[in-house]
Amino acid sequence: MKLTLKIWREGGVYANGKLETYQVEASEHMSFLEMLDVLNQQLIEEKKDPVAFDHDCREGICGSCSMVIDGRPHGPQTGTTTCQLHMRHYKNGDTIVVEPYRAKAFPVIKDLVVDRSAFDRVIQSGGYISVNTGQAPDGNAIPIEGDTAAKSFDAATCIGCGACVAACPNGSAMLFTSAKVSHLGLLPQGKVEHERRSQKMVAQMDKEGFGMCSNVGACEAECPKEISLENIARMNRSYIGSVFSSE
Amino acid sequence: MKWILQFFTSSIGQKIIMSLTGLFLILFLTVHLIGNISLLFQDGGASFNAYTEFMGHNPVIQTVSKGNFLFIFLHAIQGILLYFKNKSAKGSKYAVSPKNNVSWASKNMALLGTLILAFILMHLGHFWLRFKFFSDMPSIAYDGVEILNAYESVSIIFSNPIWVICYLIGLVALSFHLWHGFASAFQTLGINHKKYTPILKGLGYGYATLIPLGFAIIPLYMYFTN
Numbered sequence: 001m002k003l004t005l006k007i008w009r010e011g012g013v014y015a016n017g018k019l020e021t022y023q024v025e026a027s028e029h030m031s032f033l034e035m036l037d038v039l040n041q042q043l044i045e046e047k048k049d050p051v052a053f054d055h056d057c058r059e060g061i062c063g064s065c066s067m068v069i070d071g072r073p074h075g076p077q078t079g080t081t082t083c084q085l086h087m088r089h090y091k092n093g094d095t096i097v098v099e100p101y102r103a104k105a106f107p108v109i110k111d112l113v114v115d116r117s118a119f120d121r122v123i124q125s126g127g128y129i130s131v132n133t134g135q136a137p138d139g140n141a142i143p144i145e146g147d148t149a150a151k152s153f154d155a156a157t158c159i160g161c162g163a164c165v166a167a168c169p170n171g172s173a174m175l176f177t178s179a180k181v182s183h184l185g186l187l188p189q190g191k192v193e194h195e196r197r198s199q200k201m202v203a204q205m206d207k208e209g210f211g212m213c214s215n216v217g218a219c220e221a222e223c224p225k226e227i228s229l230e231n232i233a234r235m236n237r238s239y240i241g242s243v244f245s246s247e
Numbered sequence: 248m249k250w251i252l253q254f255f256t257s258s259i260g261q262k263i264i265m266s267l268t269g270l271f272l273i274l275f276l277t278v279h280l281i282g283n284i285s286l287l288f289q290d291g292g293a294s295f296n297a298y299t300e301f302m303g304h305n306p307v308i309q310t311v312s313k314g315n316f317l318f319i320f321l322h323a324i325q326g327i328l329l330y331f332k333n334k335s336a337k338g339s340k341y342a343v344s345p346k347n348n349v350s351w352a353s354k355n356m357a358l359l360g361t362l363i364l365a366f367i368l369m370h371l372g373h374f375w376l377r378f379k380f381f382s383d384m385p386s387i388a389y390d391g392v393e394i395l396n397a398y399e400s401v402s403i404i405f406s407n408p409i410w411v412i413c414y415l416i417g418l419v420a421l422s423f424h425l426w427h428g429f430a431s432a433f434q435t436l437g438i439n440h441k442k443y444t445p446i447l448k449g450l451g452y453g454y455a456t457l458i459p460l461g462f463a464i465i466p467l468y469m470y471f472t473n
Contacts, residue, residue: 006342019342071343097343104338167345169354170333172258202259211336212258212329215431216353218345230439236259237437243254 001026001092005039007051008099011110019097028088032075033058033065035087052111060084060224063159066166067112068099073163073222081161081224101162103171105209116162118208119176123160126200127180129190142188152186155179157225164219164227170211175219177205178235179227185238195242202239259435261325266435268322269428273454275315276421280461287468292398296387299397303378323364330357352427359424366417373404405469414466418459425455 003024010017024042026035033055040050056064065082069075075085090096098112106114158179165173181198184190190197213232220229254260282302285294302308352359377384378395387396404410429451430444438447 008342068341071341071345072347099341099343102337102339102341104336167347169337171336171338172333174258202257206258209336210258211333212262213435214262214329214333214353214356215427215434216349218347218349221347221349222345229434233434233437233439235437236262236435239257239259240263240437243250243260 001028001087001090001094003035003090003093004095006095006097007111009051009111010100010108011052012049014111017108019099026087028086028090030087031058031083032069032085032087033083052109052113054113055083058083061159063161066101066114066116066161066163068101068166070097073101073166074161074224078221079224079226081159084224101166103162103165103168103210105171105173106162106165114162116160118210119160119162119173121208122173122177122201122204123180125204126193126197127184129184130193131189144187148186152183155183155186155227155231158183158223158227159225161224163222163224165210167218167222168211168213169216169218170214172213172219173205173208173210174213174232174235175223175227175229177201178231181235181238182231185234195238195246198235198238199242199246202235261329262435264321264325265329266432268318268325269432271315271318272322273425273429273432275318276458280458283462283465286398286401286465292387292396292402293389295398295401296389296394296396299378300394303395319367323360326357326360350427352423353431356424356427359420362420363417363424366413366420369413370417373410374400402469402473405466406473408470411466411470415463418463421462422455422459425458426452429454 003026005022005024006019007022008017009020014020022039022043024035024039026038030038033053036051036053043050054064054066056062058065060081060083063081065074067073067082069082069085074080074082075089077085077089100108100112101114101116103114105118106116108114156179158176160176162173162176164175165171168175181194181201184197185194215229215232217229220227255264282298283295285298286292288294302312374397377400378397385396385399386393387399388394405414430448433439433444433447438444
C-alpha cells in the first residue's frame with residue numbers, strides 16, 4: 001500500500017520543528033514501526049536524515065515507543081502500543097500524521113523522541129519498597145485476597161510510556177503516578193509506605209511541571225494498558241489521608 | 248502550619264478546593280431553585296416576596312450567603328489558575344486534534360465557567376445589587392407591613408426577551424458545567440467505587456439536566472404569561 005506520511009521533524013536542520021511530508025510503500029503485515037524503518041531506509045539511501053523515534057522491545061511491554069498518530073498516542077487501536085499497531089488497519093492512499101508527545105514536562109529531543117526522564121524521577125521519589133533484599137519469600141507465605149492482587153497487577157501493567165500525559169489536555173501525569181502508587185500500595189509489602197509514598201511521588205510529579213487532573217478521562221481512553229481512573233481516586237484518597245493524619 | 252499551605256498549593260490540594268467549593272455551590276443551586284419556584288405561584292408575587300423578605304433578613308441565611316460569595320470567588324479564582332497552569336503544562340498543541348470518547352464539557356470547563364461567571368455578574372446586577380443598594384425599589388404592603396416587591400423587579404427583567412435569552416444561555420452553560428462537574432467532584436475527593444460511581448454519575452447527569460431546566464422554566468413562564 002502507498003501511504004502519505006506527515007511527520008514532525010525537529011532538531012538539526014529543522015530548528016523550530018515542522019511537519020514534513022513523505023511517501024512510503026508499506027505492506028499490511030508490517031507494524032507501524034517497521035513501516036517507519038522502511039521510510040528511514042529510503043531516507044538513508046537518499047542521503048537524508050532519518051526520522052528519530054524511540055523503540056526497544058517491539059512486543060508492547062517496554063513502553064519505549066511514544067508517538068502520536070493522527071492525534072492519538074499509540075494510534076487508533078485501543079489498548080495497543082505503536083509497535084503492536086499493524087498496517088492492516090490502514091488502506092492504500094491513507095495520509096497519516098505522526099507527531100511527538102506534547103507536554104512541557106516531556107521536551108522534544110529530536111523528531112519523535114521526547115525526554116521522559118521526569119517519569120524516572122517520579123519513580124525515584126517513592127516508587128519502591130524499602131526492605132532489605134534477601135531470600136525470595138515463599139509464594140504463598142503472605143496471603144493476599146484475589147481481587148486485591150488482581151487490582152495491584154492491573155496497575156502494575158503500566159509500562160510508563162507516557163501516553164496518559166500525551167493524551168491529557170492538561171499534560172497531567174496523574175494516571176501514571178497513581179498506577180505506581182496503587183501497584184505497590186495495594187500489596188502488604190508496599191502498604192507500609194503507602195501514604196508516605198503518595199506524598200513524595202505527588203510532590204515530585206508537581207515539581208516536574210505536569211499539569212493538574214481535571215478528570216477528563218482521555219488518559220484512560222488512550223492508555224495502551226487500559227489503566228483505570230480508579231487508581232487516581234485511590235491516590236487522591238491516600239494523599240489526602242496522609243497529609244491530614246501524618247505527624 | 249506550613250503543611251496546610253503545602254497541601255492547598257499541591258496539584259491534588261488545588262483540585263480539592265475546586266471539588267469542595269463546587270459541591271457547596273451544587274447545594275446552593277438546589278436551595279436557590281426551591282425558593283425560586285414560588286415565582287410560579289399565581290398569587291401576584293406574595294409568596295416570592297415573603298421568601299425574599301425572609302432570605303434578606305435572616306442572620307443565618309445572610310452568613311451562609313457571604314460564604315456563598317466567598318466560595319464562588321474561590322471556585323472562579325482557582326479555576327482560572329488551574330486553566331493557565333494546565334495550559335502551560337501542555338505546551339504546544341497537536342496538529343491533529345484527538346478523536347476520542349471524552350465528553351466535550353470535560354475539556355471546556357474553563358470556557359463554561361467563564362460563561363457562568365458572566366451570567367452570575369449579570370444576575371447579581373439585575374437583582375442582588377439593586378435590592379441591596381438602590382433605594383427607589385418598588386415596595387408592596389401585606390397586612391400593613393411594607394416590604395420590597397422583588398416579584399415586580401423579576402417580572403420587569405423577564406418581560407424583556409433579550410434578558411430571557413441571556414438567562415437561558417447561562418443555564419445551558421451551567422448544565423454542561425454540571426454534566427462534568429458533579430461526578431468529577433467526587434472522583435477528585437477519591438470517591439470511586441464499582442457500586443457507587445455509576446450511581447453518582449447518573450445522579451450528576453440527572454442533576455445537570457433537571458436543575459437548569461427548573462431554572463429555565465421560570466423566565467420562560469414569566470415571559471409568556473406576562
